[in-house]
Amino acid sequence: MTAAADGKPAGQANILVRDLEASDYNKGYLQLLSQLTKVGDYDEATFKARFDEMSKRSDTYKVVVIEDLDKRQIIATATLVVELKFIRGCAKCGHVEDVVVDSTYRGLRLGLRVIEALMAAAQELGCYKVILDCSEENVPFYEKCGLTRKEVQMVKYL
Ligand SMILES: CC(=O)SCCNC(=O)CCNC(=O)[C@H](O)C(C)(C)COP(=O)(O)OP(=O)(O)OC[C@H]1O[C@@H](n2cnc3c(N)ncnc32)[C@H](O)[C@@H]1OP(=O)(O)O
Numbered sequence: 001m002t003a004a005a006d007g008k009p010a011g012q013a014n015i016l017v018r019d020l021e022a023s024d025y026n027k028g029y030l031q032l033l034s035q036l037t038k039v040g041d042y043d044e045a046t047f048k049a050r051f052d053e054m055s056k057r058s059d060t061y062k063v064v065v066i067e068d069l070d071k072r073q074i075i076a077t078a079t080l081v082v083e084l085k086f087i088r089g090c091a092k093c094g095h096v097e098d099v100v101v102d103s104t105y106r107g108l109r110l111g112l113r114v115i116e117a118l119m120a121a122a123q124e125l126g127c128y129k130v131i132l133d134c135s136e137e138n139v140p141f142y143e144k145c146g147l148t149r150k151e152v153q154m155v156k157y158l
Pocket residue numbers: 035036096097098099100101102105106107108109110111112113132133134135137138140141142144
């Protein structure tokens with residue numbers, strides 16, 4: 001991705017779609033996530049410990065990122081969590097979480113790219129469906145990604 005002088009992206013992207021790496025702590029991964037929600041204040045060792053826990057469960061967690069190779073910056077991410085079920089012959093259900101594209105890179109189909117990557121991973125991992133919760137305003141985006149509206153979300157914070 002070449003960025004124009006005003007900071008807005010322009011031209012063809014020099015990007016890489018790949019799995020999250022521990023070194024992405026230093027490429028703005030948490031700053032990107034903070035554009036989605038509160039991340040909290042913690043150091044690199046804490047990030048690395050959580051990264052290692054997730055890496056050990058690679059059949060359960062898949063975190064996809066897009067790196068701007070010129071800036072060495074993480075500009076998009078999404079996470080797949082695979083739930084093991086007893087129903088449907090011990091099926092697996094994929095949950096998409098924590099989808100965010102850096103505000104200066106939105107509208108460049110990078111959101112679509114991370115969702116496509118997760119859908120491919122969900123298929124490879126044997127999920128029979130993929131579900132997610134989102135705001136009303138993001139429904140058109142997910143419809144463009146091939147999902148359809150179903151049921152409602154409920155929550156209780158603990
Ligand atoms: C499960 C969850 O995590 S839900 C949380 C989702 N994340 C957020 O709300 C964080 C803030 N928002 C963002 O990071 C981004 O706006 C995202 C992730 C929602 C979308 O990423 P982008 O890279 O901007 O979207 P992208 O360019 O891939 O859009 C794909 C298509 O959806 C359309 N689209 C994207 N957002 C919207 C929208 N809000 N309303 C209507 N259409 C939209 C685009 O126009 C495009 O259509 P096209 O194929 O006809 O060109």
